[in-house]
Amino acid sequence: MHLSVVKAILFSIYASINLCNSEKTTNLPKNVSVSTLIAFGDSFVDQGNNNYIKTLLKADFPPYGKDFRGGKPTGRFSNGKTIADILAEALGVKEYLPAYLDPSLRAKDLLSGVSFASGGTGYDPLTPKISSVIPLSVQLDNFKRYIRELKRNIGEEAAQNLITKSVFLVVGSTNDLVINYFALPIRRLQYDVPAYDNKLVKLALNFVQEIYKLGARKIAVFGAPPIGCTPIVRTTTGGAFRRCQDKENNAAQLFNSMLKQQLQVLASSLPQSSLAFVDVYNPLITAIENPNQYGLEVTDKGCCGTGTIEVSGLCNKLSPTCYNDSKFLFWDSIHPSEEGNKILVNHILPDLVHSLF
Template identity: 55%
Template sequence: MYSSSSLTIYFFSFLLLGYHGEARITLPPNATVPAVIAFGDSIVDQGANNNLNTLIKANFPPYGKDFVAGKPTGRFSNNKTPADMIVDELGLKEFLPAYLDPSLDDKEFLNGVSFASGGSGYDPQTPKLAAVLSFEDQLKQFKEYIEKLKSIVGEEKTQFILANALYLVVAGSDDLANTYFTIGIRRLQYDIPSYTDLMVSSASNFIQDIYKLGARRIGVFGAPPIGCLPSQRTLAGGGLRLCSEEYNQAAQLYNSKLQPQIEYLNSTLSQSRIVYIDIYNPLLAIIENPLQYDIEVVDRGCCGTGNIEVSILCNKLLPTCPDDSKYLFWDSYHPTNKGYSILVDQVIAKYINDFY
């Protein structure tokens, strides 16, 4: 008979079979991360939107310019997303695939997938406006994924994967920047305090839903300083394209409500490690002190003018900057590979031990 510890080591080795990357994250003793599972929006969308009838896509040039063979995959970046970087740092695989990727084989499922859909959000109106996958859709796919795992490795190993996987929940930016401010559909019904309450309530319900399905180590990302995104500078920053303080204050208010709710869930859901991940302050620090991070341009993206181009507006007909490593943003909404790398390194260093 195998002991429980030797069985865990054997199973973890089995999960990593086929990828020879080296883990660069130092986990606590006896800690194991067999998979990474992502939910949310375009920050961790690995190509879910490619076959949806939506304008929110990134499966065409110049997206993916610095990816393998310069291939656009549906990732809203010139190269990797934070989800890719995290699985690579863990030594699990080089890239995290989308659950809807038709080329996935059984082995790929074992190390995790992303259900995220660019343009989605906690507010049910947000994915409707963008014609993308809602959190309800992503939850439904997660249930399908669990059944697929059971058919591949059985009930016991499935529960092991679910309980020890690292979950990333990344959303909120599209709710605030698009649904509330830019399109304004919710401004007729809610003021900012009540709208952020709606967002936090929806986020809390989703976390509890995935907990009921077996998730235990859940990282929940706060909202970034959305008023400093290049597109939001253009839309709400005046003639000088300054950061919109109104937008940033809304993001801060949301974060100030989300964090204690996450702490409450972590204290009440048994055996859980639910971690609030601050992205607002690290991103703002780069924006305010770019040269410290070897960044030169923070107020516009690399694609086109950099002021408004995102998704289908960032396309092969437009020029891109000569050196995207000097830019914080790739398009007017999403960071470059360089920007993501800086942020992910900080997040991992600060939070990885909080999951154990």
């Protein structure tokens, strides 16, 4: 992946991935309820925070949001709901998870949770610099501010109790691998794939420990998706037949195996914690290889424009959209459609609930 990817992605693009289909939900164990969901990370769970910063990586214009409430583009990198929205609803928290930077956010909205995520960010501090988005370090600062606001609103003890019982989502690595490592040369000159994956895993674990110190106990850390099968990677490096790329997929799988193992080790050293590794790789690959099983028809292109390269600014009001986005796994050339996100949540929710409760 060379200059063509850099141009395509840095001019207007960016990333994470999701997945989806039917709207099944999983029942929580008896005597367990979730009142608050909090998300950190990238465009997988960016609910519109990038609307309020200076960056090219935005999704606050049509046709983004065409199937969202009122057909409104909110900054979500999808035609509709994100994984965060669907999980919030499945866990019985609320229908939509709001962006923390949304100026219309009310004090009562904080009680049921927010997203601090920023499309284009990653674990590697260099990743958000590439696209001028919100680093995880600043997301952590915003979380600390959120806690202070909670304490002012409901008192210190109630605020700390709320944080302890909250479910936390941590979603990263896609931009670190797709953009920072494979599209640009700096990190490849410094690290081979195993060394860079190891770096990302250490940074992910450090972030988990930081939010643990602030009271987080139920933490779900998402693995990397099959980045080599995203439409944009197929287009830029997959040749005439736009094949999935093993090099990128192997890097994602290695990261996932390292992360899963090290999360288990870390959990043993964090008292009263429940750490869940969330596998998004295998559900996505399954949907890509068996589209009919999920009512899908197209898994190698997005719904927006040609579906081969459009994302963020390249997916705009001049871009035609597909005949039926519920038949497409991807909405743009990187992000799953709402239908794709539903499929993913249906896959991950049972294990997620089992691991956290």
